[in-house]
Amino acid sequence: MKLAGKTAVVTGAASGMGRAIALRFAKEGAKVLVTDMNLAGAEETVAEITGKGQQAEALQVNVAEAADVEKMIDTAVETFGTVDILVNNAGIMDGFEPVGEITDEKWDKIFAVNTTGVMRAMRKVIPLFQEKGRGVIVNIASTGGFSGAHAGVAYGASKHAVVGITKNTGFMYAKEGIRCNAIAPGAIETNIGASMSNISEFGMGRAGMTHGLSPRNGQADEIAAAALYLASDDASFVNGTVLTVDGGWTAAF
Numbered sequence: 387m388k389l390a391g392k393t394a395v396v397t398g399a400a401s402g403m404g405r406a407i408a409l410r411f412a413k414e415g416a417k418v419l420v421t422d423m424n425l426a427g428a429e430e431t432v433a434e435i436t437g438k439g440q441q442a443e444a445l446q447v448n449v450a451e452a453a454d455v456e457k458m459i460d461t462a463v464e465t466f467g468t469v470d471i472l473v474n475n476a477g478i479m480d481g482f483e484p485v486g487e488i489t490d491e492k493w494d495k496i497f498a499v500n501t502t503g504v505m506r507a508m509r510k511v512i513p514l515f516q517e518k519g520r521g522v523i524v525n526i527a528s529t530g531g532f533s534g535a536h537a538g539v540a541y542g543a544s545k546h547a548v549v550g551i552t553k554n555t556g557f558m559y560a561k562e563g564i565r566c567n568a569i570a571p572g573a574i575e576t577n578i579g580a581s582m583s584n585i586s587e588f589g590m591g592r593a594g595m596t597h598g599l600s601p602r603n604g605q606a607d608e609i610a611a612a613a614l615y616l617a618s619d620d621a622s623f624v625n626g627t628v629l630t631v632d633g634g635w636t637a638a639f
């Protein structure tokens with residue numbers, strides 16, 4: 387088992403990739419704090435894990451709330467004794483709005499969840515990792531974190547920022563046993579469509595032009611496999627980088 391004895395915190399783990407990551411990590415021996423805004427969904431993930439005799443606890447966390455993020459790391463330490471792996475996965479889509487159509491309210495909401503929440507969770511866990519002299523962070527970015535064609539301006543910018551946070555952190559703490567990487571998933575079959583609102587026909591039409599190049603939709607478990615690699619010692623020399631997992635979609639650009 388690749389994560390035996392490790393403790394992991396996963397955000398947005400009630401659904402989609404977060405859920406798949408929590409299940410995969412638990413199967414590999416990790417104790418997992420399954421966090422999500424949707425507590426009932428997080429509890430379902432935990433029930434599936436504990437039903438197999440593996441270890442997990444659920445916690446309601448809105449990553450856009452600073453106090454929730456602080457409590458998340460504190461709860462993991464209180465419950466499992468420490469944190470070894472942080473997976474910042476919770477995220478929401480915009481409505482494909484280009485800059486001419488984005489509202490301040492939507493911009494702030496997307497950044498609060500997709501970017502500020504990631505930074506705050508990392509800021510909270512880093513002192514713990516420094517004290518231990520080791521720790522791993524996996525951020526779920528997006529191909530929208532380097533392409534201009536995969537979403538609206540707010541989502542794209544929020545994920546470009548996650549790539550920046552990842553690279554800066556990987557570099558800054560590289561000599562302290564801490565690794566920080568991101569995954570850039572392509573089109574994955576999850577429930578993220580439910581977070582879309584006020585869809586811009588113009589923006590969706592423009593972004594849709596590149597979708598035909600994606601060979602197929604990926605499955606959440608294919609992202610969980612990449613997260614396991616980055617979280618495990620198999621990736622001991624992989625730091626400050628972005629692993630694209632998109633079936634070859636963006637190889638075209």
Ligand SMILES: NC(=O)c1ccc[n+]([C@@H]2O[C@H](COP(=O)([O-])OP(=O)(O)OC[C@H]3O[C@@H](n4cnc5c(N)ncnc54)[C@H](O)[C@@H]3O)[C@@H](O)[C@H]2O)c1
Pocket residue numbers: 397398399400401402403404421422423424427447448449450475476477478479499526527528529570571572573574575576577578579581
């Ligand atoms: N699905 C895709 O095609 C795709 C592609 C690239 C990147 N991503 C990214 O992958 C990550 C996971 O998304 P998914 O596709 O599995 O979507 P999903 O909607 O299936 O799951 C996201 C989970 O995050 C939770 N969540 C949303 N806002 C939250 C908040 N403020 N606090 C805590 N939890 C919150 C939701 O309740 C949900 O359980 C996101 O960061 C998303 O941007 C998705």
